[in-house]
Amino acid sequence: MAGEAPELSAQERAGRPFPVSWDQFHRDCRALTWRLNEVGPFHAVIAITRGGLVPAAIVARELGVRVIDTVCIASYDHDKQGDLQVLKGISEQAMKLGGGTGKGLLIVDDLVDTGKTGKLVREMLPDAHFATVYAKPKGRPLVDTFITEVSQDTWIFFPWDTALSYHPPLRDGAA
């Protein structure tokens, strides 16, 4: 409609950038595992793809868990959230390991933002433990264990989505 403000993407609404390096991400995943080690043992790790694949590999390695399954969910197209689509559900074998309710299973994702993705997976596995590396306030109540909370107006830039590039000096107006 004429005069209507254009819709802002999640990233535009989230004014503060929070870039995370591979090094930092690895350290944060290890810190997450220290906490999870007190909660387990776990029969299997369920990674919420795609972002959950990277922390799931690191956490599973540290915890000595070799059974890893995926639940494949798409919601953001870059930084715009649409309807959640479950592209692949949890395998029958992993469901069995969790007694049908997820008991003894560990769900891993890179972050919770609005909490929509986490809520959907929790409904599939109500008794599973849900861990993320980062959490924003809206999604935080859904998570059992996380490492770093960032404000809702922050956009986290993960190392697999970014590359090194030139940054102008602060005095030239760089943020």
Ligand SMILES: O=P(O)(O)OC[C@H]1O[C@H](OP(=O)(O)OP(=O)(O)O)[C@H](O)[C@@H]1O
């Ligand atoms: O709490 P929410 O608002 O639901 O957002 C969190 C989800 O968004 C991102 O996934 P995305 O849908 O971008 O897919 P991807 O993991 O394949 O990048 C992120 O990896 C979480 O899974």
Ligand SMILES: O=c1[nH]c(=O)c2nc[nH]c2[nH]1
């Ligand atoms: O790379 C990302 N950074 C974020 O802060 C975020 N929130 C939802 N989905 C996200 N993806």
Ligand SMILES: [Mg+2]
């Ligand atoms: Mg994701």
